[in-house]
Amino acid sequence: MQKILAVFKFKDLDQDLTLKDVDAEKGMVKGVLSKFGVIDSDGDMLMPGAYKKSIQERGPQSTSTRKIAYLRAHDTNAPVGKFTELYETAEGLEYVAKMSETHLGKDTLTLMKEGIMNNHSVGYMRIFDKEVDKKDYNEVREVKLMEGSVLMFGANAETPVTAAKGLSKESLLEKINSRMDRLIRVIRKGEFLDETYQLLEIELEQIKTLQLALLSEKPGKTTLENDEPLDLVQVFNSNFN
Numbered sequence: 001m002q003k004i005l006a007v008f009k010f011k012d013l014d015q016d017l018t019l020k021d022v023d024a025e026k027g028m029v030k031g032v033l034s035k036f037g038v039i040d041s042d043g044d045m046l047m048p049g050a051y052k053k054s055i056q057e058r059g060p061q062s063t064s065t066r067k068i069a070y071l072r073a074h075d076t077n078a079p080v081g082k083f084t085e086l087y088e089t090a091e092g093l094e095y096v097a098k099m100s101e102t103h104l105g106k107d108t109l110t111l112m113k114e115g116i117m118n119n120h121s122v123g124y125m126r127i128f129d130k131e132v133d134k135k136d137y138n139e140v141r142e143v144k145l146m147e148g149s150v151l152m153f154g155a156n157a158e159t160p161v162t163a164a165k166g167l168s169k170e171s172l173l174e175k176i177n178s179r180m181d182r183l184i185r186v187i188r189k190g191e192f193l194d195e196t197y198q199l200l201e202i203e204l205e206q207i208k209t210l211q212l213a214l215l216s217e218k219p220g221k222t223t224l225e226n227d228e229p230l231d232l233v234q235v236f237n238s239n240f241n
């Protein structure tokens with residue numbers, strides 16, 4: 001099976017109702033971030049144990065100061081809470097999280113309670129020597145989990161470059177370079193909490209993957225076949241300006 005040129009991947013759940021429980025009074029939520037044993041539209045099948053090392057090294061109970069982030073729609077500018085539990089079951093990766101007391105955290109909690117935001121996704125780094133090509137799919141045995149997200153519906157992807165409407169590849173690369181320059185300047189002169197550096201690391205990995213896909217002759221495809229591809233123009237306008 002041909003490997004897509006990418007480092008950072010988003011993996012959405014194909015099923016709705018992956019939100020299991022919402023306790024609005026305590027600000028606690030429980031859900032499913034990822035399923036095992038399912039061949040997705042990228043031809044990947046995540047296997048039990050794929051998240052085990054990440055949970056041990058950077059999970060809620062780890063000693064790491066850079067924990068796995070809990071975001072809204074993969075947006076590093078929109079952390080909505082903290083994972084208090086992160087664990088594998090026979091079916092997949094499940095979590096319990098405490099929502100933030102910020103406006104965004106409270107708004108997201110309300111949308112989750114009302115069933116508007118009831119889907120989940122993960123963002124992870126690929127570990128190519130932990131992937132096994134089978135006849136009909138790619139068996140993924142280990143990944144570096146960077147973040148888990150709650151979202152309204154699965155619509156993200158492994159950088160669908162063809163969705164960039166009205167912008168040339170050169171223009172998109174210029175925006176990427178400008179954003180990276182600004183991130184570098186911020187990192188050089190700032191002293192941040194480790195959690196902030198974790199978000200900056202995730203964003204840099206996302207940008208790097210986008211850059212690789214733009215430079216590739218065969219960009220990645222959307223994770224969900226029935227969803228509209230990610231509009232990169234909208235992403236750049238909202239996050240990179």
